Amino acid sequence: MKRLKLIFVLFWLIVSSAFAGDAGQETPFSIGAGARALGMGGSFVSLADDASTIYYNPAGLPNLNYQEFSFMHIELFEGTTYNYASWVFPDSKLGGFGIGLFRIGTDDIERKDGWLSGGFFGYSHSQIMLSYGQTIGNDFSFGGSFKIVNQTLDTLSDYGLGFDAGVSLGITDYISSGLIVRNIIPAELELASVSESAPMTIAGGLGLKNIALSHMTIFNSAVELEKTENRSIKVHAGGELLFNQVYAIRGGYDKDNMSFGAGLNLKRLKIDYAYKIMDNINDSHRFSLSFLIGTSVKDKIQNEEKLVETRGTTLLAEERLKQFEFYKAKADAYHDEFRLDSALAYYQRALAFDEYNKDIIGVIAAIEHSITVQLETAQQHQKLQQESETAQVTYLAQAQNFYDKRYYNAALDMLGLILEITPEYSPAQNLKSRIEKSIRDELQTYFALAEDAETNGNNIEAVIAYNKIIEIAPENINALEAIARIAGSINIAQQLNSGIKLYNSSKKRRAKKTFEAVLLIDNQNPVAIEYLKKLNTSMYKETTLEDLQSNKKIWGLYLDGLKLMRNNKYQEAIDIWKLVLKEYPNNINTINNIEQAKLRLSSENNK
Numbered sequence: 056m057k058r059l060k061l062i063f064v065l066f067w068l069i070v071s072s073a074f075a076g077d078a079g080q081e082t083p084f085s086i087g088a089g090a091r092a093l094g095m096g097g098s099f100v101s102l103a104d105d106a107s108t109i110y111y112n113p114a115g116l117p118n119l120n121y122q123e124f125s126f127m128h129i130e131l132f133e134g135t136t137y138n139y140a141s142w143v144f145p146d147s148k149l150g151g152f153g154i155g156l157f158r159i160g161t162d163d164i165e166r167k168d169g170w171l172s173g174g175f176f177g178y179s180h181s182q183i184m185l186s187y188g189q190t191i192g193n194d195f196s197f198g199g200s201f202k203i204v205n206q207t208l209d210t211l212s213d214y215g216l217g218f219d220a221g222v223s224l225g226i227t228d229y230i231s232s233g234l235i236v237r238n239i240i241p242a243e244l245e246l247a248s249v250s251e252s253a254p255m256t257i258a259g260g261l262g263l264k265n266i267a268l269s270h271m272t273i274f275n276s277a278v279e280l281e282k283t284e285n286r287s288i289k290v291h292a293g294g295e296l297l298f299n300q301v302y303a304i305r306g307g308y309d310k311d312n313m314s315f316g317a318g319l320n321l322k323r324l325k326i327d328y329a330y331k332i333m334d335n336i337n338d339s340h341r342f343s344l345s346f347l348i349g350t351s352v353k354d355k356i357q358n359e360e361k362l363v364e365t366r367g368t369t370l371l372a373e374e375r376l377k378q379f380e381f382y383k384a385k386a387d388a389y390h391d392e393f394r395l396d397s398a399l400a401y402y403q404r405a406l407a408f409d410e411y412n413k414d415i416i417g418v419i420a421a422i423e424h425s426i427t428v429q430l431e432t433a434q435q436h437q438k439l440q441q442e443s444e445t446a447q448v449t450y451l452a453q454a455q456n457f458y459d460k461r462y463y464n465a466a467l468d469m470l471g472l473i474l475e476i477t478p479e480y481s482p483a484q485n486l487k488s489r490i491e492k493s494i495r496d497e498l499q500t501y502f503a504l505a506e507d508a509e510t511n512g513n514n515i516e517a518v519i520a521y522n523k524i525i526e527i528a529p530e531n532i533n534a535l536e537a538i539a540r541i542a543g544s545i546n547i548a549q550q551l552n553s554g555i556k557l558y559n560s561s562k563k564r565r566a567k568k569t570f571e572a573v574l575l576i577d578n579q580n581p582v583a584i585e586y587l588k589k590l591n592t593s594m595y596k597e598t599t600l601e602d603l604q605s606n607k608k609i610w611g612l613y614l615d616g617l618k619l620m621r622n623n624k625y626q627e628a629i630d631i632w633k634l635v636l637k638e639y640p641n642n643i644n645t646i647n648n649i650e651q652a653k654l655r656l657s658s659e660n661n662k
Contacts (some may be wrong), residue, residue, distance in 0.1 A: 094316015096307020
């Protein structure tokens with residue numbers, strides 16, 4: 056029994072010296088997996104792109120391209136061997152799955168009692184890993200490994216459960232990162248009343264992948280840090296050069312020692328070798344074989360996409376005909392009800408099952424034309440409606456302006472344009488009522504002024520007041536008779552002489568008022584006409600709508616132009632307004648109207 060205990064103690068001393076450079080302990084599985092990764096110093100957490108990813112970082116499982124079987128064998132010391140096998144299965148939709156088996160042990164330990172041999176027994180430490188990984192988005196993935204761990208010594212045996220979790224992030228197309236927490240749930244084992252649990256280990260780093268050094272040389276590399284409970288931080292670093300996607304050479308630094316490796320890729324078979332320098336014991340040789348199985352994930356995705364693309368064209372002829380007739384019947388029903396949008400949608404669905412059906416193509420063309428005509432008609436109607444509403448607002452504003460300036464007839468003319476289009480337009484009706492009331496009030500006021508002026512012998516002021524009445528109400532008989540009656544008593548020569556004196560004294564406004572009063576009595580008086588021309592020339596200013604309204608003939612032409620404009624007879628409106636400009640060449644309203652009419656006429660000609 057003493058010899059048995061000595062062998063057991065020596066075994067663990069050798070293991071711990073092989074895998075540790077300072078205090079603390081590691082699990083025997085910290086040797087790693089896969090000769091490729093081991094040849095790169097075990098720096099594979101951030102690369103994780105083959106079957107060994109179930110150990111290094113299960114987050115890499117969904118990013119693999121093939122199913123892969125992998126096997127590895129290592130001869131350690133004193134008959135101790137380390138074996139590893141795994142199978143990974145990536146799926147583009149479900150993620151990546153993997154299963155791995157690890158075993159380290161010695162099977163030929165001799166049992167002795169004193170000098171007597173009692174046969175042989177074995178010691179082993181093994182684990183089964185069930186792994187899964189999934190992606191989130193295009194660059195981030197996560198994964199975990201459920202572990203069933205077993206330790207056996209002779210007839211003693213115990214099982215424990217553990218769990219690893221990892222994440223992976225593609226920073227760019229050529230830079231990746233990874234992190235793994237091993238034994239985040241540690242497996243606890245107990246043999247002969249001695250229990251132990253696996254220490255937690257955190258490892259992570261950055262990797263460079265698929266760096267093209269030339270058209271035939273690819274470079275992969277990674278640098279990673281590893282921290283195990285009660286141990287100092289260790290470094291894993293390494294890289295590989297891949298030539299023609301066939302030959303590989305590798306080198307790295309694994310915690311405390313150098314490692315080297317080589318590989319050969321023969322299509323679906325990969326052979327890898329790693330050599331690690333060991334302290335205090337013989338250097339280690341590691342071999343692994345890997346087999347790629349089945350169709351690649353990339354090819355499966357392409358095949359699925361092709362299947363989706365061709366699915367619509369592989370329907371049986373009967374099924375296509377059935378679908379065609381169904382949609383055509385629906386379309387015909389909507390067409391009969393003149394529901395053209397719905398009919399068009401179903402005719403287009405029917406056409407998908409009979410792409411060259413001339414009847415359907417013709418009906419679709421006719422419906423599209425009809426819809427276009429309807430849309431253009433609706434747009435034209437909307438345009439006219441908007442123009443009408445704009446005209447109403449504009450005319451109403453002009454009528455209000457006339458009303459504010461007490462040009463009542465002009466205001467009523469503008470309101471007439473509105474009410475001719477929309478008789479029930481209440482703002483226009485309300486303004487018309489106010490204007491009519493103001494007319495009645497002002498007629499009453501001017502009659503009072505005229506009668507008072509006539510009573511006081513101020514015949515010119517009386518004529519002016521009566522003329523104001525006629526401007527408001529041109530057909531007022533009383534005012535017309537009063538002007539005729541007063542005219543006989545006014546000395547025309549005296550009034551002309553008074554107007555000339557005012558003109559020579561530069562009192563032009565009073566002079567103009569006097570000459571205008573003379574013309575009210577004698578509208579052909581040449582002296583009054585001549586002096587008014589001089590006054591108008593010297594007092595020339597930009598004319599307004601109020602000036603036009605004072606000339607009934609010109610005002611009528613101006614309103615006729617607005618009506619023609621409203622009815623889209625732009626050229627006729629332009630011709631009418633040109634006549635207005637002959638009398639009032641500087642009237643800004645008429646000039647603006649002509650410019651607007653020209654723009655609309657040009658727009659219609661360009662359609």
